[in-house]
Amino acid sequence: MITLAPRAAHAERSLARRDAALPGLPWLLDNGRLSELLGETVRVTRVRYKPGTSLLVAFRRTRNGSFDYGWAMTRTPASSGKLLEREHTARGRGGDMRILRPDHGHPDTLVAVGGVEDDWALHRNLTWLKRNGIGRLDLRLRAGAAPLAGSSVLRYKPERRLVLLAHKASTAVVIKTAAKPAGPGQHTQFLNRLRHHDVPLLPQIADDECLANGISASTAWGTGDLAAHGDTTDARAAAYTAGQALAALHCVPVAAGVAGPAAGPTPDNPGDGLAAQLKATRTMVSALLPELEPLARDLETRIAALLLGRHRTAPVLVHGDFSPDQVLVGDSEVRLIDFDRAGMGTAEADLGSFAAAEEAALLPAAGGVAEGGLPSSGVPDGGAPAGTAAGAPARGPAGGPKTVLLTEGYLDAGGRFSQAAVDAWASCRLFNSSVDPFRDRSPEWAADMTWHLSRAKELIP
Structure with a gap:
């Protein structure tokens, strides 16, 4: 307990x-x-x-x-x-x-x-998976059984999504059942466009009818995600390769509307979504820890001014939720996953998102065991790196050693970015994810929230 x-x-x-x-x-x-x-x-x-x-x-x-x-x-x-x-x-x-x-x-x-x-929101699509999806995906589950029979749960967010591990012949398959139909970033046409431009992806096995019923699936691959790999030779090589893959993604030419909603403010999207998200985060921080409301309100104002008021460069295709756990690792190869939030945005949004997620994963509470019994980060149990909630906030640019290697690979593959903009977007992600320790039931959630906000403030002028 x-x-x-x-x-x-x-x-x-x-x-x-x-x-x-x-x-x-x-x-x-x-x-x-x-x-x-x-x-x-x-x-x-x-x-x-x-x-x-x-x-x-x-x-x-x-x-x-x-x-x-x-x-x-x-x-x-x-x-x-x-x-x-x-x-x-x-x-x-x-x-x-x-x-x-x-x-x-x-x-x-x-x-x-x-x-x-x-689950009230997932019931319809789970029922469809049981009656139709199992056959369409050619999965090895017991006939007539509940959707979970013969499979194991990797992740469950109530009224949002359920991720299962099942088997097709001798191959493991990851199945995601969402409450809503799959978005454009999960459809074959979009993913094939990414493959054509050398973005490393997993093979997808769900057809259009599956996607219309909130079911997406791919073969399992690799030895875990980049967040779960410590400071090993393979992990360092994978971080560098992930930077090259991200540069390839940012170079993909995509017509307006193909990749779904924009992942950040662009000339066609003045940032209403981002402003609403910042406001929602500030409201939740205030509800959970009222003493942090002045800091949260200040950050909301400053981040909005930085990201919505600055002169913006031409948008590129972005992942929209890029982080070490969106990069699967197999030896020194990588595969990028989960393009649900892909859209047009600024390249620094992906880089800053990765950097912020790496720093947050180094919190002591994040070094335990994730759902399904898998390590949630590469930090050994009991580890407390510098810059955690237990000590002074980290100094310098956003991110850690994997971010350094990621950006090296990104630059070597032709990518370009502004470090100030990366730090601003990292601050944004740290702010918006400050309530995640509470949502994920971190034993130190109050201290972790404070760290997120303190580090977010430190990263912006």
């Missing part, structure tokens, strides 16, 4: 007192209380929190010697009727969703609990 650090535990008690509209909140944020409520040992792995409205968590448990996932949700007493309606619907289709009342003194405090198959 993971125990919260004193500051994080205090912050959650304060949060529960402030958000009296959600009386069920304390049961869902505490592993021990949720385990007691469910009658089995569980660990919360992901949180979606809407202050004053709802709290939805994913949890992991061990059953029959393997990991199993589920979810729990609470809403305000005034809107708990929606949970009862969902329970009625779930029972009608043979689901296992149930309603619990954790506080006998307040029977209107409800907690809904279910398995992955009962």
